[in-house]
Amino acid sequence: xxxxxxxxxxxxxxxxxxxxxxxxxxxxxxxxxxxxxxxxxxxxxxxxxxxxxxxxxxxxxxxxxxxxxxxxxxxxxxxxxxxxxxxxxxxxxxxxxxxxxxxxxxxxxxxxxxxxxxxxxxxxxxxxxxxxxxxxxxxxxxxxxxxxxxxxxxxxxxxxxxxxxxxxxxxxxxxxxxxxxxxxxxxxxxxxxxxxxxxxxxxxxxxxxxxxxxxxxxxxxxxxxxxxxxxxxxxxxxxxxxxxxxxxxxxxxxxxxxxxxxxxxxxxxxxxxxxxxxxxxxxxx
Amino acid sequence: xxxxxxxxxxxxxxxxxxxxxxxxxxxxxxxxxxxxxxxxxxxxxxxxxxxxxxxxxxxxxxxxxxxxxxxxxxxxxxxxxxxxxxxxxxxxxxxxxxxxxxxxxxxxxxxxxxxxxxxxxxxxxxxxxxxxxxxxxxxxxxxxxxxxxxxxxxxxxxxxxxxxxxxxxxxxxxxxxxxxxxxxxxxxxxxxxxxxxxxxxxxxxxxxxxxxxxxxxxxxxxxxxxxxxxxxxxxxxxxxxxxxxxxxxxxxxxxxxxxxxxxxxxxxxxxxxxxxxxxxxxxxxxxx
Numbered sequence: 001x002x003x004x005x006x007x008x009x010x011x012x013x014x015x016x017x018x019x020x021x022x023x024x025x026x027x028x029x030x031x032x033x034x035x036x037x038x039x040x041x042x043x044x045x046x047x048x049x050x051x052x053x054x055x056x057x058x059x060x061x062x063x064x065x066x067x068x069x070x071x072x073x074x075x076x077x078x079x080x081x082x083x084x085x086x087x088x089x090x091x092x093x094x095x096x097x098x099x100x101x102x103x104x105x106x107x108x109x110x111x112x113x114x115x116x117x118x119x120x121x122x123x124x125x126x127x128x129x130x131x132x133x134x135x136x137x138x139x140x141x142x143x144x145x146x147x148x149x150x151x152x153x154x155x156x157x158x159x160x161x162x163x164x165x166x167x168x169x170x171x172x173x174x175x176x177x178x179x180x181x182x183x184x185x186x187x188x189x190x191x192x193x194x195x196x197x198x199x200x201x202x203x204x205x206x207x208x209x210x211x212x213x214x215x216x217x218x219x220x221x222x223x224x225x226x227x228x229x230x231x232x233x234x235x236x237x238x239x240x241x242x243x244x245x246x247x248x249x250x251x252x253x254x255x256x257x258x259x260x261x262x263x264x265x266x267x268x269x270x271x272x273x274x275x276x277x278x279x280x281x282x283x284x285x
Numbered sequence: 286x287x288x289x290x291x292x293x294x295x296x297x298x299x300x301x302x303x304x305x306x307x308x309x310x311x312x313x314x315x316x317x318x319x320x321x322x323x324x325x326x327x328x329x330x331x332x333x334x335x336x337x338x339x340x341x342x343x344x345x346x347x348x349x350x351x352x353x354x355x356x357x358x359x360x361x362x363x364x365x366x367x368x369x370x371x372x373x374x375x376x377x378x379x380x381x382x383x384x385x386x387x388x389x390x391x392x393x394x395x396x397x398x399x400x401x402x403x404x405x406x407x408x409x410x411x412x413x414x415x416x417x418x419x420x421x422x423x424x425x426x427x428x429x430x431x432x433x434x435x436x437x438x439x440x441x442x443x444x445x446x447x448x449x450x451x452x453x454x455x456x457x458x459x460x461x462x463x464x465x466x467x468x469x470x471x472x473x474x475x476x477x478x479x480x481x482x483x484x485x486x487x488x489x490x491x492x493x494x495x496x497x498x499x500x501x502x503x504x505x506x507x508x509x510x511x512x513x514x515x516x517x518x519x520x521x522x523x524x525x526x527x528x529x530x531x532x533x534x535x536x537x538x539x540x541x542x543x544x545x546x547x548x549x550x551x552x553x554x555x556x557x558x559x560x561x562x563x564x565x566x567x568x569x570x571x572x573x
Contacts, residue, residue: 250545250551
């Protein structure tokens, strides 16, 4: 199949390569052409041109505005994609933005899935991502063989936007858990106890979690190089808190975690790993 | 002075009336023509659009709901303005939005002042609002006679946006202040102590505040009529949190308070006064 791919960063590049290795013909467009260097792919001049060639197109980019620009803007995908083709957006964006893009594309007979992922760069490399999809079930079934090349758990959550809602929930739980691990490590260390031992002990019990394993390890060894850049979680928390406000629900913990992320950004650690929440606690006292 | 006034809601109507009482010639425009009538009865001149208001006046004041509304009426003002016009927005909007609107108006030769107010409907009617202004010294001086008809405590805080920064700071203090008083009352009440007596005792000490005195009394009376509606306080706290997010600023207290107001809007308390946060606390603590 002819597959288009836009967004060749830490996540997108390994994902695109998996599709190519599975025997698909790859077309790419990149804002900075050097990020497409070395890929076994046809490079297109604009998203519209890429759209004309491909049956299914993936986007993995940063913000709602970027996805809207690539999909609906001048020389955007909408100008090239043919009726019946599918845009699969794996970016993390606002549920509302996903719904808007889906509606605009559908006017031209183009299908849209919001399919944000969880699992980080390592999950993208290992093709073990969790994929949470919003859109029509039949459209998901059409592209499922492609998603199977990228991830292990693919769940149809609901209509367009539902995938992004699930991703927002994922981020709420994960970053709150990172904060919890950071505070526990801080407490252990302040009490003069070996953090590595505490982490090892906890890993066998009820507090065991992937965040404790991965982020706890980073905190114990002081390895704050990203990983997942904290500025992306900061961005995601902006989306979470906006969605909570719109729905009129209280998210007291997420609100406080959001403030810790604001402080982390102010320390200049936005491009470091979110495990930096541990370092931030030393700024407190 | 010839003054134009845009937006004649709960706040705008009494503010425009006070300008008339101060002897100024006032031209008015409102989205819904019927809200102009009380002003016309008092001697104001009607206009068909913000552009028309701008054409015929030396000073134009807007008092509308939110940033998009301000931007829209000010676009009209820019179209009708002669160079040298001073435009004043007294709505509560984000500092960044105010600065943007100021820049757009400057391109049309209009000098902009952001001048949000505190004091509510009561202060607007009595002409005792606190007015916190941001803009150039010259523009502030031009608008000052109008401010003095509407408010008592008129402060020129700084450059464009500084008025809205001050208002946001005001909403941090009042939002947390209302929650603090409500929490203290819920605490006393669940401990079986007379809340009225607690208030009376606290009024003499360091915990004294206008909020403890006025809002506290209304909590005792269980008078939840606005006043200042909780959905508006939620909107203002969202300006605070959005600005904190953009600046990388850690405001844990405001964040927790904003969530309480979020919950109020979501549970149908949005139209009640912000002191209804007491009801939410009581519900959470099984006191309702």
